[in-house]
Amino acid sequence: xxxxxxxxxxxxxxxxxxxxxxxxxxxxxxxxxxxxxxxxxxxxxxxxxxxxxxxxxxxxxxxxxxxxxxxxxxxxxxxxxxxxxxxxxxxxxxxxxxxxxxxxxxxxxxxxxxxxxxxxxxxxxxxxxxxxxxxxxxxxxxxxxxxxxxxxxxxxxxxxxxxxxxxxxxxxxxxxxxxxxxxxxxxxxxxxxxxxxxxxxxxxxxxxxxxxxxxxxxxxxxxxxxxxxxxxxxxxxxxxxxxxxxxxxxxxxxxxxxxxxxxxxxxxxxxxxxxxxxxxxxxxx
Amino acid sequence: xxxxxxxxxxxxxxxxxxxxxxxxxxxxxxxxxxxxxxxxxxxxxxxxxxxxxxxxxxxxxxxxxxxxxxxxxxxxxxxxxxxxxxxxxxxxxxxxxxxxxxxxxxxxxxxxxxxxxxxxxxxxxxxxxxxxxxxxxxxxxxxxxxxxxxxxxxxxxxxxxxxxxxxxxxxxxxxxxxxxxxxxxxxxxxxxxxxxxxxxxxxxxxxxxxxxxxxxxxxxxxxxxxxxxxxxxxxxxxxxxxxxxxxxxxxxxxxxxxxxxxxxxxxxxxxxxxxxxxxxxxxxxxxxxxxxxxxxxxxxxxxxxxxxxxxxxxxxxxxxxxxxxxxxxxxxxxxxxxxxxxxxxxxxxxxxxxxxxxxxxxxxxxxxxxxxxxxxxxxxxxxxxxxxxxxxxxxxxxxxxxxxxxxxxxxxxxxxxxxxxxxxxxxxx
Numbered sequence: 001x002x003x004x005x006x007x008x009x010x011x012x013x014x015x016x017x018x019x020x021x022x023x024x025x026x027x028x029x030x031x032x033x034x035x036x037x038x039x040x041x042x043x044x045x046x047x048x049x050x051x052x053x054x055x056x057x058x059x060x061x062x063x064x065x066x067x068x069x070x071x072x073x074x075x076x077x078x079x080x081x082x083x084x085x086x087x088x089x090x091x092x093x094x095x096x097x098x099x100x101x102x103x104x105x106x107x108x109x110x111x112x113x114x115x116x117x118x119x120x121x122x123x124x125x126x127x128x129x130x131x132x133x134x135x136x137x138x139x140x141x142x143x144x145x146x147x148x149x150x151x152x153x154x155x156x157x158x159x160x161x162x163x164x165x166x167x168x169x170x171x172x173x174x175x176x177x178x179x180x181x182x183x184x185x186x187x188x189x190x191x192x193x194x195x196x197x198x199x200x201x202x203x204x205x206x207x208x209x210x211x212x213x214x215x216x217x218x219x220x221x222x223x224x225x226x227x228x229x230x231x232x233x234x235x236x237x238x239x240x241x242x243x244x245x246x247x248x249x250x251x252x253x254x255x256x257x258x259x260x261x262x263x264x265x266x267x268x269x270x271x272x273x274x275x276x277x278x279x280x281x282x283x284x285x
Numbered sequence: 286x287x288x289x290x291x292x293x294x295x296x297x298x299x300x301x302x303x304x305x306x307x308x309x310x311x312x313x314x315x316x317x318x319x320x321x322x323x324x325x326x327x328x329x330x331x332x333x334x335x336x337x338x339x340x341x342x343x344x345x346x347x348x349x350x351x352x353x354x355x356x357x358x359x360x361x362x363x364x365x366x367x368x369x370x371x372x373x374x375x376x377x378x379x380x381x382x383x384x385x386x387x388x389x390x391x392x393x394x395x396x397x398x399x400x401x402x403x404x405x406x407x408x409x410x411x412x413x414x415x416x417x418x419x420x421x422x423x424x425x426x427x428x429x430x431x432x433x434x435x436x437x438x439x440x441x442x443x444x445x446x447x448x449x450x451x452x453x454x455x456x457x458x459x460x461x462x463x464x465x466x467x468x469x470x471x472x473x474x475x476x477x478x479x480x481x482x483x484x485x486x487x488x489x490x491x492x493x494x495x496x497x498x499x500x501x502x503x504x505x506x507x508x509x510x511x512x513x514x515x516x517x518x519x520x521x522x523x524x525x526x527x528x529x530x531x532x533x534x535x536x537x538x539x540x541x542x543x544x545x546x547x548x549x550x551x552x553x554x555x556x557x558x559x560x561x562x563x564x565x566x567x568x569x570x571x572x573x574x575x576x577x578x579x580x581x582x583x584x585x586x587x588x589x590x591x592x593x594x595x596x597x598x599x600x601x602x603x604x605x606x607x608x609x610x611x612x613x614x615x616x617x618x619x620x621x622x623x624x625x626x627x628x629x630x631x632x633x634x635x636x637x638x639x640x641x642x643x644x645x646x647x648x649x650x651x652x653x654x655x656x657x658x659x660x661x662x663x664x665x666x667x668x669x670x671x672x673x674x675x676x677x678x679x680x681x682x683x684x685x686x687x688x689x690x691x692x693x694x695x696x697x698x699x700x701x702x703x704x705x706x707x708x709x710x711x712x713x714x
Contacts, residue, residue, distance in 0.1 A: 057321065069306070073313035076320060102320060110690065112322050116358075117558065146694055153693050261618065269693075269700045275680075278699060281706040282676050 032212075034192075035241035036137035037205040039251040040263060042243070046197050046204055048158030049245060050096040052151075054115065055105070056082045056191075058165035062220050063187070071169075074224055081227040082165060082191065085235040090161070094245030098157055114154055118147040122162040122194060129206055130164075130192060138252055140261040142203040144196045149266065152198030159204065163193040165234075169220030187219060188212035191234045199266050209237035294463050296400040298346040301368070304405050304412075308349045311367035318355070318373075325358040325376055330545055333385065334374070334392075341389045341468040342396040350399060354392060360555040360564075362485055366395040368404035379545070380552035380568075381481050386465070386474035393464035394475070397457045403449055451519055458527050476531050479524045486567030488517060553584045562591040579652035586644035586661045594624035594634040638665055656685035660695065672702040 040046035056079045060071040087097045105111050125142040136142065152160050170187035192208030211234050223230050243249050254260060301308050318324050334354045342352045350370040360377035367373075372395045382388050398404065449457070462472040482488065549572065556565035565588040573581050624630040642665060648658040663678035679695050679702070689695065 055320075070310070071313075072310060072317050075317065079320075105322060113690070116322060120559075146691065150691065150693065259619075266697050267700075269696050271696050274696060274700045274703050277703045277707070278676055278680065281703065281710065282673055282680075284710070 032210045033237045033240050034134055034208045035206065036134050037249075038138055038140050038202070039254070041195075041197075041204040042249040043251050044246075044248045046199065046265075047243075047245065047248075048095065048195065048197060048204075050098060050157040050159075051090060051195065052098045052100055052155040052157040052160045053083060053087050053090070054100050054119070054160060054162055055079060055102055056086075056163040056165050057119070058082070058167065060167045060169070060220065060223075062169045062171050071220060074220070077224065077227055078165065078167060078231065081231040082163060082235065085228065085231040086161075086163060086193070086239070089235045089239040090242070093239065093242055098155060100155065111154065114147065114151045118144055118151040118160070118196075119162065121145065121147050122196065125203060126162070126164060126192075126194060129194070129203070130208075134206060134208075136258075137203055137206045139254065139258050140200075140202050140263060141259075142194070142206075143201055143261070144203070145201045148196040148201040149198055152196065157198065159195045159197045161193045161195050163191065165189065165191040167223055167230075169223055171219070189223070189230060189234050191238055193238065200264065202261070202263075205242070207238045207242055209234050209240075211237065294343050294397075294400075294460055294467070296343055296345050299402040299405060301347075301349065301402075301405050304408050307368045307405055307408050311369040311371055314367065315355075315371055318357075323357055325356040327356065327548075330356065330379070330548065333545075334388065337385055337389050337392055338372075338396075341393045341464055341470070343400045343464060345400045347402075352396060352399070358551070358555065360552045360559070360561075361487055362482060364391055364395060366399050366404070368399065368402070368408075370399055372396065372399070376548055377487075377552045377555070380549040381485070383477070384474070386470040387478050387481075389465055389468060389470045390461055390475040390478050393468070394457050394461045397460040397464065398449065398453075401457075401460070403453050403457070407449055407453070451522070454519070454523060455526055458523055459530065462527070462530055473531050476524070476527050479520060479527060483517070483520055483524060486564050486571075550580055550584070553581075553588075557584070557587050557591055560591065562588040562595070566592070577651075579648045579655045579658070582644045582648035582651065583655050583658040583661060586641040586648065586658060589637045589641040589644065590661055590665060592637045593621060594627075594630035594637075596629065596633050641665060654685050656682045656689070659685065660689075660691075663695070663698070667698055667702070670705075672705045676702045676706070 038046065058075045058079050060075050060078060062069045062071060083099055087099050091097045100111075100115075105115055121144045125144065129137065129142055133141070148160060152158070167189045168187060189211045190208065192206065194203045195205040195207075196202065197204045211230070334356070338352055338354050349368075352370040352372070354372045354374060356379070357373050357375050359375040360380070361375055362378040362381050364372065364374040364378055372392060374391065378391065379388070382391070458475065461475045465472045465475060549568075553565055553568055556562070556568065566585065569581055569585045569588060573585065625634065641661060645658040645661045645665075648655045659678040659682040663675045663682060666672075666675035666678065676699060679699050683689065683692065683695060686692075
């Protein structure tokens with residue numbers, strides 16, 4: 001199933017086809033991005049200042065002509081590199097980034113529990129976003145709910161970023177075939193991350209990128225040889241439309257026919273005051 | 286190949302050449318599971334498991350096989366193994382076992398698959414068939430799109446499990462009896478495990494899901510359902526064969542001396558957390574019949590509250606549907622609204638909430654310090670806008686569990702209650 005959100009690839013692709021240069025398609029490196037935000041995120045009503053960047057979850061697959069092979073061990077290298085590059089890009093936009101490390105998680109059972117639960121809920125939503133309707137993000141249709149809010153609260157940040165990545169390398173045979181056919185080989189990297197806000201538990205923004213092709217397609221060895229280069233490129237592309245921390249964007253008009261989930265905001269609580277007041281109020285009846 | 290001599294199984298070594306990647310991948314996956322925090326660490330339980338492993342696994346000559354058992358936090362009663370000696374047992378399976386003999390049975394079964402090199406031979410055979418099919422596919426369709434479906438990418442364990450043929454499973458069942466016998470465990474334990482699985486509520490839930498899909502033309506896209514459609518029949522056939530090999534009179538239904546009670550509690554909580562209340566209720570009800578206690582009643586309350594307007598006879602696992610070729614997505618709230626819009630929905634909601642309230646109250650009668658019962662009652666009264674009752678229960682909950690993981694959320698609700706009660710007071714004045 002292909003992702004359906006590479007709207008920003010549409011124009012360059014159309015241009016290539018219209019100009020009749022399809023035969024040299026193999027030489028074209030396609031880079032596309034996708035982004036969608038709620039209006040509250042755009043207008044800064046719900047723009048986080050601090051973001052916890054969770055460890056990425058990734059897959060690395062070598063695509064052959066006849067079969068595909070999963071490379072599991074090498075994903076650790078890519079995930080570490082992605083964390084470095086993505087945190088730098090988000091940091092450059094002015095957000096305070098808190099990179100959550102595996103060591104930190106493993107040393108803290110409470111954090112492990114909260115993370116596993118939030119990750120699981122995010123995956124539930126992520127599958128819908130990527131496979132079906134990224135545009136629904138602006139209608140606030142995706143929520144992690146309480147697990148997302150609890151995790152953000154525990155990490156003491158305004159929002160949590162959940163990165164996901166799928167890298168597919170073209171095998172030698174697949175590359176050869178792509179040269180013969182004059183088409184793009186299947187090597188590509190997809191990366192997306194959703195931002196879940198501490199005050200709503202909703203996916204307030206979703207950013208993603210695809211980096212595909214090149215002269216002979218991406219191979220596993222080329223990806224692993226220079227992981228930082230590839231991860232930098234994909235992180236740069238994915239954050240291209242992410243606004244700077246203090247820059248408000250115009251709200252988007254929402255289709256009246258589309259159902260928008262209600263915005264429910266949870267405010268910070270003065271615990272002592274609540275308990276003091278309640279003591280009297282509950283006893284009154 | 287396993288051979289039996291003097292009641293001892295011996296396994297000939299196998300050169301994994303050509304399929305060495307299967308062994309290598311297994312090692313990499315172990316690292317990945319650790320990295321993803323999927324391995325469940327519990328010192329007490331691991332000690333029991335390790336002791337059983339030492340007793341029951343066969344001796345093998347292959348250097349690439351090192352037997353070790355890892356636990357995975359997952360409520361489904363499943364386990365799987367990898368070619369290099371790793372055996373993964375779901376906590377949900379452990380929760381269903383009655384004693385160490387049954388644990389020995391499930392470990393022996395998987396250990397046989399490993400020692401008999403079933404993963405390697407199955408992979409070789411599958412690849413040979415796959416390559417032939419791929420050549421035909423290439424000739425007719427061209428290069429395949431190997432892009433992994435997003436929903437499949439996260440179903441890590443589903444992709445890992447090697448589906449052995451029924452014949453391979455039957456051989457493993459027979460070998461299990463021999464391995465149990467040589468380790469001094471009663472062979473009836475293996476039969477009892479299959480009995481448990483055949484009667485398992487999750488299997489019924491899976492059947493229900495298939496029925497649901499067939500009834501309204503909805504295709505179930507979320508691969509949470511981990512059972513194959515023919516699994517019940519395959520299991521029954523294995524049971525019939527295995528039962529014939531166990532001495533008559535040994536098959537007794539023992540009372541349930543639970544292996545580790547807290548694993549059962551964790552499994553029930555996991556079903557609730559994963560929004561699978563109907564399965565949770567089935568597991569809880571079976572245990573309440575045997576040995577009711579405050580935890581079980583409060584968990585029953587939680588499960589019924591979660592069930593809400595659903596009847597328990599509906600598909601509980603997926604929010605993504607494909608109806609007549611169109612993809613439909615429903616958020617959890619929309620799913621709730623969908624059920625509430627039906628004729629039965631509101632009545633079902635009222636019924637489930639009443640069952641939940643009764644269960645919580647029973648729980649508190651048994652143990653007045655059962656915090657989760659106070660939290661559950663607080664939630665129900667909060668939704669009914671009975672803020673005074675809700676406030677009292679929430680405060681009791683926080684007094685009993687001051688470091689509760691959801692403290693922030695409860696305090697937020699208390700703030701809302703404070704605001705509502707203050708407004709009411711002002712209005713009254």
